[in-house]
Amino acid sequence: MSEEYPAQEPEGPPPDATELTLQQLVLESQDIRVFLTELAVLASSRLSSAGNTIHSGVTVLRNKRPQAVAASDAAARALDELQNGFGQGPCLTALHQGTTLLVPDLAAETRWAPYVRTAAQHGVSSILAVPLDLAGDAEAVLNLYSGRSNGFSGEDIVAVETFAAQAASSLRLIIRISQLSEVRNDLTAAMQSRTVIDMAVGAIMAQNRCDRDTAFSILTRASSTRNVKLREVAATVITSISGEDRITAHFDE
Amino acid sequence: MNADWTGGPDSLLEADEQRRAVAKRFQDSEVPLIKLWTYYYGLGGDADEISLDAYLNEALHLPAAQVGLISTAMRELFAGGEE
Numbered sequence: 001m002s003e004e005y006p007a008q009e010p011e012g013p014p015p016d017a018t019e020l021t022l023q024q025l026v027l028e029s030q031d032i033r034v035f036l037t038e039l040a041v042l043a044s045s046r047l048s049s050a051g052n053t054i055h056s057g058v059t060v061l062r063n064k065r066p067q068a069v070a071a072s073d074a075a076a077r078a079l080d081e082l083q084n085g086f087g088q089g090p091c092l093t094a095l096h097q098g099t100t101l102l103v104p105d106l107a108a109e110t111r112w113a114p115y116v117r118t119a120a121q122h123g124v125s126s127i128l129a130v131p132l133d134l135a136g137d138a139e140a141v142l143n144l145y146s147g148r149s150n151g152f153s154g155e156d157i158v159a160v161e162t163f164a165a166q167a168a169s170s171l172r173l174i175i176r177i178s179q180l181s182e183v184r185n186d187l188t189a190a191m192q193s194r195t196v197i198d199m200a201v202g203a204i205m206a207q208n209r210c211d212r213d214t215a216f217s218i219l220t221r222a223s224s225t226r227n228v229k230l231r232e233v234a235a236t237v238i239t240s241i242s243g244e245d246r247i248t249a250h251f252d253e
Numbered sequence: 254m255n256a257d258w259t260g261g262p263d264s265l266l267e268a269d270e271q272r273r274a275v276a277k278r279f280q281d282s283e284v285p286l287i288k289l290w291t292y293y294y295g296l297g298g299d300a301d302e303i304s305l306d307a308y309l310n311e312a313l314h315l316p317a318a319q320v321g322l323i324s325t326a327m328r329e330l331f332a333g334g335e336e
Contacts, residue, residue: 183287190295197297213318216297220321229329230296 032174036070036140039167043142044072046163047156052148058132059084059091061139066092069140075122079145082118089115094129095141100161103127105149119145126151130160132168138175142167193231200234203241268314275323276309282331293326 036058044056055076059066066087068080083089089112094101103109106120106127119127128144128151142164146152152160197219204215219237223230239245279289286309290302300308300319307313308323315323 183291186288186291190291193295194297197295201297213316216318217321220325223325224328230325 031178032171033070035167035171035174037072039142040070040072040076043144043160043163044076046159047144047152052146052151054151055079055145057143057145059095059141059143061095066095076143076145079119079122079124080143082122083115083143086112086115086118088112089119090127091129091141091143094131095139098131098133100131100157101127101129102152102157104152107149123147125149128152128157128160130164132164132171134168134172134175140168140171196231196238197234200237203237265314268317268320269311271320272308272311272314275320275327276311278327278331279309282327284330289323289326289330292330293323296322296326296329298322298326 040056040058044054047054047056055071055073057071057076057080058069059080060069061067066084068077068084071077071080080091083091090101090103093112103116104126106116106125109116124145125148126146128146130142130144132140132142134140142160144152144160200219201212201215204210204218205212208215208218210218219230219233222228223233226233235245286302286306290298290305293300293305298305298319300315304313304315305323308315308320
């Protein structure tokens with residue numbers, strides 16, 4: 001299965017537009033990063049015990065490429081990045097398969113050889129990877145590293161799976177809200193912009209006694225030859241006629 | 254809003270070419286469709302999101318004025334967002 005992971009190809013198939021938005025949100029939203037960091041810290045403190053410190057990180061897939069986005073500490077971040085650099089490893093396989101994956105003892109592991117060897121040199125002995133089910137909105141995996149072999153008990157695994165599921169459903173909600181608020185902000189900006197442009201088009205139609213398409217092409221030409229945004233050209237037109245420099249759209253939110 | 258495309262075969266060919274270039278530029282940009290449509294709408298565009306989608310998949314022709322606005326929307330949006 002791990003062989004299917006291409007070593008970080010720059011070109012992938014063009015991603016679906018919706019999928020892209022969501023992945024961008026996961027990676028770029030400050031709220032989501034904070035949430036994922038809290039998740040990693042919580043996972044690490046919940047599972048760590050005396051003599052068995054658990055490092056935890058979250059990797060998100062973007063354009064088929066994995067990216068470490070949050071971690072409980074620098075060690076976890078480094079381990080995530082190491083794996084993403086190799087382009088293969090247990091966490092990426094878990095992400096790919098959508099199922100929890102446990103490597104109880106790195107010394108006995110034969111898969112992902114280059115990564116496993118390097119991780120062992122960094123003092124890792126067991127790894128637990130739990131994917132976050134984001135219902136196709138994005139793909140993310142919670143990675144847990146222990147310095148002990150058999151560092152994760154059956155109980156630990158159940159506990160992590162339970163709160164990974166809870167975290168995933170909260171995350172789905174955060175993603176939806178962020179997405180909607182972005183669309184809403186864009187629409188508000190579009191309403192303002194369209195109001196100004198429509199007014200300017202009307203003014204040009206009246207002045208030049210031309211139709212709407214002609215008025216638009218006059219504006220568009222002015223915008224592209226001067227390399228000024230259409231909206232700014234429109235605002236200049238209105239100001240030159242009426243002296244008004246603040247036009248606001250009339251609609252309630 | 255299927256175009257009132259009244260030009261002869263030559264201009265239709267030209268429109269095909271132009272459309273292909275616009276579609277390619279859109280795909281390369283990786284900008285989500287809703288983002289482009291909202292911006293284009295903000296410039297005074299009249300086509301709905303589905304027609305824009307069809308245009309960008311080379312399945313529909315739009316009137317020249319709309320094509321001009323789509324190009325302008327792309328130029329402004331890809332140049333660095335809406336300030």
